[in-house]
Amino acid sequence: MPERATPETAPRGNTTVYRPTARTVPTRARDRAGYDRELVHGILDEAYVCHLGFVRDGAPIVLPTLYGRVDERLYVHGSTGSRPLRMASGTGTDHSGTEGTEGTDPGLAVCLTVTHVDGLVLARSAFHHSINYRSVVVHGIARQVTDPEERRSALDAIVDHVVPGRSFDSRPANDRELAATAVLRLDLDEVSAKVRTGGPNDEPEDVGLPHWTGVVPVVHGYGAPVPADDLDPSVALPDYLSVL
């Protein structure tokens, strides 16, 4: 049996679950929420685009961005001139990181959300229409990564999160490129997954209605890779792309 946790009793640290907190326990559909690390890692590793939320001038901002995972750390990156990355470094006009500091880095309070849509759930009643999905929501303070080795491994992780194996088959960032790139780290600590699976949950009195009901699977895949115009034709398609 996997270890189960409640907000009151769960230990911190190297457990098989994330400790639920007030903001990771949903107000409704609690049966869809999960805190297993394996479940969370699986959802995170199947995607490469997240939606990163932060607060600027009191208002929410949500931007899509790539991310990578190394164990219990998520990484996002961007131009050193981009707003969230400037804000996390304390050089922006506003920031909302309030919990502690590492040196002079105030951090940036973020919410990082990853969602897979797996199916359209068509019930007989409009009310019971739904989506089969798997999502992960991570709350925390994102901090600038300054250690050169961690920066390099974070950037590799972001590239390899999109195409596993690709970082070994590309020119690593040079000093100028590294200097132009900011990397933020978000520890996986306050985390929850939410999953809906299965068919429609129609009301018993609706079962006789003449509407088609069931699930339309949503399929994600890749088309045939399109070489760049200037690619030397002798460069073969690498194995890691043919198995995508």
Added chain:
Amino acid sequence: MPERATPETAPRGNTTVYRPTARTVPTRARDRAGYDRELVHGILDEAYVCHLGFVRDGAPIVLPTLYGRVDERLYVHGSTGSRPLRMASGTGTDHSGTEGTEGTDPGLAVCLTVTHVDGLVLARSAFHHSINYRSVVVHGIARQVTDPEERRSALDAIVDHVVPGRSFDSRPANDRELAATAVLRLDLDEVSAKVRTGGPNDEPEDVGLPHWTGVVPVVHGYGAPVPADDLDPSVALPDYLSVL
């Protein structure tokens, strides 16, 4: 030529573009930003899941949710017990809507973001790896919809946004279901699109490197619909599902 707008000169109202504002003009990659209504509507109408950001206790929260569009209004819905919907109605513990009021509804400051991933852009250098994508970011105050007719048409729009034509082929919400459902409206006013297309932008000095380079198209589609176990076999698959 489409009408172009700048923050200084663009008129409000029934123009072909949204007026750029300080927070819809990106700090970088401005050439990827767009404000054309047709472009924005197209990106919004091709998706049905958005990521909705709001602020609670000073921290950002980003949740995936369905949405619908009716002209220049977006709608999201949820249980009347869910946090953002309680917050928008002023019955939650906190809210961040500060701009004006309609009756007693304080509204909820939100950022609604929709993203399509169209391709993986593999450059010869790790630095120039990218994603081809189309995204829309909407800022504004989400407000509870109380008018019964607008609520019904909003719920139809959300169902039809997922599967066009489906709202006509399902039992409409009854009074009990309507009472349990909150609907929020977000006007399309402060809106921008961001689009990246095309191949990798490698540095000239990297062109001779022996790495495969190009674009891997990302494909989205639907599998064969799976009827519910209790579906009467005489109910045929409707046309609007066979053309999905």
